Amino acid sequence: MALSAADQLTRKNNKTNDRYSLDARAQKVVTTPLARYQVQDSGFLYVAEAEPGTALTDTNWRVWRQTNTATTNRIEWAGGTGDFIHAANDMPSLSYS
Numbered sequence: 001m002a003l004s005a006a007d008q009l010t011r012k013n014n015k016t017n018d019r020y021s022l023d024a025r026a027q028k029v030v031t032t033p034l035a036r037y038q039v040q041d042s043g044f045l046y047v048a049e050a051e052p053g054t055a056l057t058d059t060n061w062r063v064w065r066q067t068n069t070a071t072t073n074r075i076e077w078a079g080g081t082g083d084f085i086h087a088a089n090d091m092p093s094l095s096y097s
Contacts, residue, residue: 041092043067048088056089063088065096 034049037056045068048061063078063086076096078086086094 037061037088039091043069044092046091048086048091050084050088057087059087060084061086061088063091063094065091 032051035052035054037048037050039046045066046063047066048056048063050058050061054060062082062084064075064082065078067074067076078091078094078096080095080097
């Protein structure tokens, strides 16, 4: 079975212990640690990640919300995508799926 270019890069970098991560949904290889912003609201944990120094109002954030209850542990992406295309200043107002 042939590996995709992203899988090959991930395997190569895992062997050398470099700090790389791959977001499979966005197909973006991230080579620097991401800044993370979190908000707890109405039973949801909202999480946003972006390059360090990104303003909360910039539309360069990847945003999701996490639901943790006794019967549910679910992650939903803002706008249904893991792309870095959202602002993080009002995460509860975004639509999730």
